[in-house]
Amino acid sequence: MSRSTTPARRRPQRPLTAGAVVAVTALALLGGGPAAAATRPSGAQPVVTRAALDPALVAGRGAKVGFLEQEAENASTNGEIIGPDRSAYTLPAEASGRRAVRLTPGEHVEFVLPSAANAITVRYSIPDAPNGGGITAPLGVAVNGKHIRGMTLTSQYSWLYNQYPFSNDPQAGLLHPDWWITECSCVPSATTPYPTISTPFRPTHFYDEQRLLLGRTYRAGDRIRLTAPAGSAAAWTVIDLLDSEVVAPPHVRLLAANVLAFGADPTGRRDSAAALDRAITFARRAHLKVYIPPGTYQVNRHIIVDDVTIEGAGSWYTIIKGREVALPTPAPDGSVHTGVGFYGRDAADGGSRNVHLSGFAIEGDVRERIDTDQVNAIGGAMSDSTIDGLYLHHTKVGLWFDGPMTNVRVTNNIIVDQIADALNFHIGVTNSLVAHNFIRNTGDDGLAMWSETTANARNTFDHNTVQSPTLANGIAIYGGRDNTVSHNLIADPVREGSGIHVGSRFGAQPFAGHLRITNNTTARAGTYELNWNIGLGAIWIFALDRSIDAAIEVVGDAYLDNTYNAIMLVSDWPVKDLYSITNVHFRDIRVDGTGTSVVSARSAGSASFANVDARNVGAVGVNNCGSFHFTPAGSEFALTDLGGNDGGWLAPWLLPNAITCDDRPPVSPPPPPARW
Structure with a gap:
């Protein structure tokens, strides 16, 4: 159908900082140690949480x-x-x-x-x-x-297991022996003798x-x-x-093209893909909706949707379930498998429009990550469309949209246990909304906008929950114009990413206009970056492919129980003298607990801070390394104090660009977050 469906992770670089930088300490990951043997009495009262928080x-x-x-x-x-x-x-x-x-x-x-x-x-x-x-x-x-x-x-x-894009074999040797790995602080293929890597690896x-x-x-x-x-x-x-x-009774639509009338099998024994195609064709001619009543329907390929409304009885009752099927020869887009999914037409063929999908589950069968495979639950291009109330499970990506396309609304879906992203706006998605979606256990970014060849513009990620991405970020924005990330809750990213990420990387188009990041909360974010051997911020802004100079407004966020620092601005070592980060403004922020610092600056550039309150800070408030030249004039990164920054973290002597570069300070686990 369309091209590769997830941004290839870059070949890891050497660590971010020079070996001569002082204050390198042994990694002190928060909360390590053996399991705690403990029990709770049978009379315990229920404790309701959200992302394990009050x-x-x-x-x-x-x-x-x-x-x-x-x-x-x-x-x-x-x-x-x-x-x-x-x-x-x-x-x-x-x-x-x-x-x-x-x-x-x-x-x-x-x-x-x-x-x-x-x-x-x-x-x-x-x-x-x-x-x-x-x-x-x-x-x-x-x-x-x-x-x-x-x-x-x-x-x-x-x-x-192993290195990206990972293996199902626990005994596999290194997939990329020419990559830097932290475990030996080396590039194994360039090392004599070749280091022994214990298996299962990672x-x-x-x-x-x-x-x-x-x-x-x-x-x-x-x-x-x-x-x-x-x-x-x-x-x-x-x-x-x-x-x-409490799950409501099944939804019934009487005046509709019922898929049972077209030969669909609700027992799942026979393949129902052709029956769904027939129901869609009839519904378009008759100007009816398609209705899929309760049952499990076997579908092992893409269902192409255009100008059609498809309703299920509810995601607990209507299950579209399929096997992953090996293709006899690779498809033109590089896919070597197909599987269950609802796809709009390819954007190169004009895309689809007026597609409305609601009230059913898609259960895939994806057990390995092959980036060229189109084995996503929802794909293609769908303008003027809605996806609401779906349950997406065991596919590669829940929703991967290849634009150009406009005006899609993705709301009230549950997207869990994905091999890669939950949702990705890829190439020229505009004027679209992703709201009130619940996401847990993705193998890559939870929500992403990737402006690879054409900018995504005027989109909003609002009121979503993203929990436990095992790789990469809760929410990531790669280039684009005038986008918004608001009122989201992001918790427990695991490695090589964090809560909120703004990245000039993966060949993305430049940031332009405004990027507004407002009223979000992260919890237990700020992961360990394997390739750099440092901790990341709960929000981190990364200039890798080019400078970032569009207006970035971060307003009203709360960063709770941060493993390392709350805010990071960083460029990679090979490009640190080429690119900078400027025009970033933090206002009305609450930081409750950092393992290290409130702000870590590892780039040239500048940012302003107003009403940024912090407490339970583990180390110095600002870790300012700039671009690591340590000039007599100070760091290459400047901080502007616009007032109201309480908690003592932004002391006057730090301004505008005092060098306070402690490369890997000891981690001090903060107390649990509490009401401000």
């Missing part, structure tokens, strides 16, 4: 969702609480809130329902098979002491989740017990959290 701390931020989140570590258990730990390649690091509960066979965790519920979602991890490929294992579900049904957990969609993407209708509605105060049965094939089962909700 909901009062994130009021007005993130997606409006129909479920209530409960962290397993706050429930009753005779298992073991693991974490907190933010070290990459560990189970706690990828857990919501960086803690979870580990069960061995026979152990349980029990949640008290905070509100009525007839459905649950369980986020979990079980081991991989010794040679990769995953296993299955049972999980018992009981209510008020009575077993009601079991779930079959799987690790077939989890457990990736395990990641541990978690998956499953949904379950309980068969009836239970009351607040009823107890949901999850048990790893004795004799389970899984040596351990980690439970991260439970989401509970």
Whole structure:
């Protein structure tokens, strides 16, 4: 259908800083150490959180969702609480809130329902098979002491290893021996003797989740017990959290092109792709909507949509499920597989318009990352279109749009357990909105705008929740004009990225006009950057391909419990004397807890600060290295104090450009965030 569907990660460079820079210390990752053995009594009261935080701390931020989140570590258990730990390649690091509960066979965790519920979602991890490929294992579900049904957990969609784009083989050697790796501080292929890298190397993407209708509605105060049965094939089962909700009855559309009338099979035994095509063709002629009633429909290829409305009975009831299918020969776009997905026409062919998709789930079968493959849940180009109320699971990217296209609204979707991004606006997407989407466990950026050859413009990411991206960022903007990132909640990025990212990279078009980043909250962000061997900021602005000089307004954000620093402005070592970052303005910001600094400047340029309040700062307020020339005139990066910056972090002696370059200061874990 279209070209490569995720930006290739750049070949890692040598570390960002020169070896002569002082104050290098051993890495002190926040919350490391062995698992904590602990249990909670059976009478524990329900603790409802949002991104493992007190909901009062994130009021007005993130997606409006129909479920209530409960962290397993706050429930009753005779298992073991693991974490907190933010070290990459560990189970706690990828857990919501960086803690979870580990069960061995026979152990349980029990949640008290905070509100009525007839459905649950369980986020979990079980081991991989010794040679990769995953296993299955049972999980018992009981209510008020009575077993009601079991779930079959799987690790077939989890457990990736090695370097980008990763391997399913836990015993694989280095995929790129000519890349810099932190583990040996070397380029292995250029090293004599060749270093031994232990396997499995860099395990990641541990978690998956499953949904379950309980068969009836239970009351607040009823107890949901999850048990790893004795004799389970899984040596351990980690439970991260439970989401509970009341799912409404199935939606019915009587006056519509019902896919059953065109031969679709709701049992999933026969392929229904051709039946969906026939229903779409008839609906367009008859000016009707397409209706997909409850059932599981097997679809193993793209369904092409244009000028059509397709409604399901609700994402819990209408399931479009497919296998990943190897193509006999590669497609013109480089795909070697196809799979289930709803695709607009290619932009080069005029794209699609007036497409409206709602009320169904897309369950894919993607278990490896092949960037050329078009195995996304939603793809192509769709102007004047809406995607609302879908559940997207086990595809490569939830929604990947290749423009030019305009006026698409992506709202109220749940996008989880993706191999790469949840959503990417790629090439010339304009005047579009992404709002109230819930995203968890992506293998790359949660939400991204990538202006690779044509600028994305006048788009808004608003009121979305992004949790636990295992690689890269919660929200990333790569070039473009007059875009907005507002009222989002981003938590627990794991490695080589952070909460919010503004990047001149991946060949993106220049930033122009304004980029407005307003009223967002990040939690436990600021990850360890493997290739640079330093920590990133909760928000980080990166000049790699060119200077960044468009107006960037960061207003009203809250950066909570930052692993390293809250704000970073950085250029890569090979281009530090070529590019700079200017015209950046921070105002009305709250920083509650940093492992190191409030601001880390590792670039030439400047930024202004007004009403930026900080507390629980782990090191000096400003780490100002500039472009590492340490001139007598001071750093090449200047800070402007516009007043109201409370907490003592921006002391007068730091202004405008005092050199305060501590390359890798010790990390001081901050206390948990609290109301300001």
